[in-house]
Amino acid sequence: MGPKAVSTNSNCHALLRMGKACSSHRRLVLAGCVWLILLGVGFGMLMVYSQTPGDVEAPPVLSVVDVKYDSSAPTQSHTLVMAVHPRCPCTKATMSELERLKRHCGDQLSCVLLVYHPADAADDWMDTAVIAAAKRVPNIVFVKDVEGKQAARMGAFTSGSSVLYDRKGEPQFWGGITAARNHAGDNMGFDAIKALVNAFETRRTEAPVYGCALGNGMN
Amino acid sequence: MTLLLVGLKKLYRDYAMIANSNSIRFDAPLNKADDWVFHRTNELVEERCQKLYVRTDRLFALLMVLQWVGAMVAAVVISPLTWVGAHSNIHPHLYASIFLGGILALGPIFLAVFYPGRPITRYVIASAQMLFSALLIHLSGGRIETHFHVFGSLAFLSFYRDWRVLVPATIVVAVDHLARGIFWPESVFGVITPAPWRAIEHAAWVIFEDIFLVVSCVSSARETRLIASNQVALEKTNAAIEEQVEDRTRELSQKTDALQNEMQERQALEGQLLQAQKLETIGQLAAGIAHEINTPLQYISDNNEFLRDQFTSLLQVIDKYAQQIDPDAPKRSWADRVEEVQTTLEELDYEFLKEEIPQALAQTMEGLERVTTIVQAMKEFSHPGSALKEGADLNRAIETTTTVCRNRWKNVAQLEMALDPDLPTTPCLIAEFNQVILNLVVNAADAIGEKQDREKSKQVGVINVSTHCDGDWVEVRVKDTGGGIPEKIQERIFDPFFTSKEVGKGTGQGLAISRNVIVEKHGGDLRFETVEGEGTTFIIRLPLQENESMATDQEAA
Numbered sequence: 001m002g003p004k005a006v007s008t009n010s011n012c013h014a015l016l017r018m019g020k021a022c023s024s025h026r027r028l029v030l031a032g033c034v035w036l037i038l039l040g041v042g043f044g045m046l047m048v049y050s051q052t053p054g055d056v057e058a059p060p061v062l063s064v065v066d067v068k069y070d071s072s073a074p075t076q077s078h079t080l081v082m083a084v085h086p087r088c089p090c091t092k093a094t095m096s097e098l099e100r101l102k103r104h105c106g107d108q109l110s111c112v113l114l115v116y117h118p119a120d121a122a123d124d125w126m127d128t129a130v131i132a133a134a135k136r137v138p139n140i141v142f143v144k145d146v147e148g149k150q151a152a153r154m155g156a157f158t159s160g161s162s163v164l165y166d167r168k169g170e171p172q173f174w175g176g177i178t179a180a181r182n183h184a185g186d187n188m189g190f191d192a193i194k195a196l197v198n199a200f201e202t203r204r205t206e207a208p209v210y211g212c213a214l215g216n217g218m219n
Numbered sequence: 220m221t222l223l224l225v226g227l228k229k230l231y232r233d234y235a236m237i238a239n240s241n242s243i244r245f246d247a248p249l250n251k252a253d254d255w256v257f258h259r260t261n262e263l264v265e266e267r268c269q270k271l272y273v274r275t276d277r278l279f280a281l282l283m284v285l286q287w288v289g290a291m292v293a294a295v296v297i298s299p300l301t302w303v304g305a306h307s308n309i310h311p312h313l314y315a316s317i318f319l320g321g322i323l324a325l326g327p328i329f330l331a332v333f334y335p336g337r338p339i340t341r342y343v344i345a346s347a348q349m350l351f352s353a354l355l356i357h358l359s360g361g362r363i364e365t366h367f368h369v370f371g372s373l374a375f376l377s378f379y380r381d382w383r384v385l386v387p388a389t390i391v392v393a394v395d396h397l398a399r400g401i402f403w404p405e406s407v408f409g410v411i412t413p414a415p416w417r418a419i420e421h422a423a424w425v426i427f428e429d430i431f432l433v434v435s436c437v438s439s440a441r442e443t444r445l446i447a448s449n450q451v452a453l454e455k456t457n458a459a460i461e462e463q464v465e466d467r468t469r470e471l472s473q474k475t476d477a478l479q480n481e482m483q484e485r486q487a488l489e490g491q492l493l494q495a496q497k498l499e500t501i502g503q504l505a506a507g508i509a510h511e512i513n514t515p516l517q518y519i520s521d522n523n524e525f526l527r528d529q530f531t532s533l534l535q536v537i538d539k540y541a542q543q544i545d546p547d548a549p550k551r552s553w554a555d556r557v558e559e560v561q562t563t564l565e566e567l568d569y570e571f572l573k574e575e576i577p578q579a580l581a582q583t584m585e586g587l588e589r590v591t592t593i594v595q596a597m598k599e600f601s602h603p604g605s606a607l608k609e610g611a612d613l614n615r616a617i618e619t620t621t622t623v624c625r626n627r628w629k630n631v632a633q634l635e636m637a638l639d640p641d642l643p644t645t646p647c648l649i650a651e652f653n654q655v656i657l658n659l660v661v662n663a664a665d666a667i668g669e670k671q672d673r674e675k676s677k678q679v680g681v682i683n684v685s686t687h688c689d690g691d692w693v694e695v696r697v698k699d700t701g702g703g704i705p706e707k708i709q710e711r712i713f714d715p716f717f718t719s720k721e722v723g724k725g726t727g728q729g730l731a732i733s734r735n736v737i738v739e740k741h742g743g744d745l746r747f748e749t750v751e752g753e754g755t756t757f758i759i760r761l762p763l764q765e766n767e768s769m770a771t772d773q774e775a776a
Binding site: 028031032035038039042043045046047049050051085087088089090092093116118120121147148159179180182183184185212213214215 | 297298299300301302303304305306307310311312315318319322323326329334343350353354357360361362363403
């Protein structure tokens with residue numbers, strides 16, 4: 001009886017240990033699955049947020065927009081009018097793309113920046129990294145857009161919304177020049193503008209725009 | 220073309236090496252010794268790898284924390300707020316850095332803390348590390364500089380020296396690019412319809428780095444194997460040396476035992492030799508002692524004969540007196556009686572008897588005392604003594620010994636004694652000490668005798684024996700006026716069987732035994748001072764306090 005009892009006991013202990021190990025292993029696998037799901041959800045949400053464009057409408061002709069600015073620069077073949085929120089972090093990427101665009105297009109492209117400005121904003125409203133980056137772009141014209149009214153007329157409700165007008169003031173492209181929120185690098189808008197300015201392309205095109213809402217309409 | 224072939228060959232070799240280096244193992248062992256080396260090497264390699272994995276897991280756990288904090292800092296600096304006109308809210312990137320970064324970091328940290336060194340831990344760490352790259356790239360707005368995080372992470376992962384860790388990391392990058400390429404191509408390639416090879420191009424650059432890292436990992440693994448192999452060889456050598464040392468120690472122990480036995484035998488032989496020399500000395504002294512005893516016995520005998528003769532004369536005188544007072548004798552006058560007595564006294568020379576008989580008696584007494592002294596000295600000298608040291612009166616021993624050997628020195632030298640009366644009792648083996656004094660005194664007498672023979676002189680020399688106490692030591696000096704010891708033999712005089720005496724006169728054992736007795740058995744000192752032509756002084760120094768090692772040896776003996 002004795003040895004048998006011992007044997008049974010040790011078997012029980014072995015089974016118990018095995019059971020505990022299995023249970024621990026199962027818990028670990030379960031935790032790993034939960035961890036993976038959480039990561040998937042988190043990255044998915046982040047991706048969705050980054051890839052969700054802001055509102056943009058087909059713009060009217062340039063004369064309707066009635067951009068008031070000091071046009072001392074020589075007449076260009078194309079004019080890019082861009083509405084920006086000076087405090088939008090995503091627009092910093094737009095500024096770097098704009099700078100790159102100017103480098104590619106040179107004198108063929110004139111730029112007008114409609115800087116969103118609340119009516120009751122403090123004096124330092126425009127002392128931001130976005131404006132500092134914009135100032136590095138050559139031959140750019142800044143227009144103080146109080147409450148974003150001019151941008152709204154242009155159909156731009158999101159920071160970074162750009163419209164490319166040809167010499168006749170007809171909109172040839174509208175949308176953003178970044179691939180995602182605050183994401184510099186190759187993108188569809190950039191390529192479209194470059195092609196239009198260099199006359200490689202004549203079709204009207206549009207691209208999604210990523211940035212903060214200007215708070216002047218749809219958003 | 221040749222270069223390309225060589226390159227491909229090398230690449231194939233590396234690939235084969237990688238394929239065989241999963242567990243960094245060698246070929247199967249051939250015999251038992253190889254088997255031990257094989258298993259021990261594997262054991263060491265696994266031990267080292269395990270330590271490395273655990274250490275690197277901890278490093279990555281720390282890195283995860285730092286990256287998490289870094290992500291939050293980046294979000295705060297780059298995109299703290301999102302705006303709707305003049306109103307702002309916390310930017311989703313900040314939430315992402317806190318929560319997504321937290322989830323990303325805590326998984327690997329948990330595994331590194333609770334399951335360090337396990338394969339699953341480093342695979343999860345590798346995957347999480349690459350996802351952290353994706354998060355940081357995202358938070359930084361896709362800055363090209365942040366993409367270096369991917370390559371830095373791969374390099375960091377190679378700290379594991381396990382090329383398999385690079386596989387999940389590369390898969391994560393590839394899947395990320397593939398998924399984005401399919402669902403949001405613009406986020407990766409900037410265009411909606413990228414060329415299919417662009418995803419491959421992105422992954423290829425990662426694989427490009429992987430190749431170098433894999434080769435590096437394999438090379439490190441081989442080095443680890445080599446180091447372990449060297450260590451095993453060292454351990455093997457150490458074990459062999461230890462075994463050899465054990466063998467040698469055992470042999471040494473056996474030899475020590477044998478030496479001890481030999482020493483005991485030697486000590487026994489020395490004892491026997493000492494006894495033999497003593498007997499030899501006694502034998503040599505026997506004739507002299509017999510002569511010493513014979514001289515007093517001779518005059519005791521003569522005196523006894525003289526007294527016997529004179530006793531008859533005295534009886535005649537007494538008879539004469541008795542006749543004078545005999546009542547039965549014929550009556551004579553007082554004058555006749557006086558005349559008769561005087562005649563008898565004159566005839567017997569009574570005045571002579573009155574003077575000589577007391578002298579004869581005194582001489583006889585002196586002779587008997589002399590014999591008694593010699594016999595007592597002989598008795599004391601020839602006593603075998605105790606095996607253990609006992610407190611002894613050295614002055615008495617010296618007197619005894621010089622008495623025994625008197626016949627050896629009395630014809631050539633005068634013995635002067637300057638014995639310290641306050642000399643304390645000294646622990647010593649008295650029989651052996653007697654033998655030493657005898658040897659030195661006899662040597663002194665022989666030296667004086669040789670000098671006399673050499674110089675054909677009859678001038679009696681001097682042997683001076685003195686004792687005195689010097690602190691914890693007793694010093695005995697035996698000084699002679701012999702010819703001294705020539706310089707060329709000074710170093711050898713204590714050597715066994717060395718003698719400067721004529722053949723048959725000395726055995727060459729005297730001084731050797733003396734030194735052994737004083738130095739080895741008493742822990743003392745025996746030295747000499749000599750001036751050639753003037754004489755030699757032998758100085759014995761014996762400790763008053765017996766030292767412990769000597770006592771132990773003595774007890775063991």
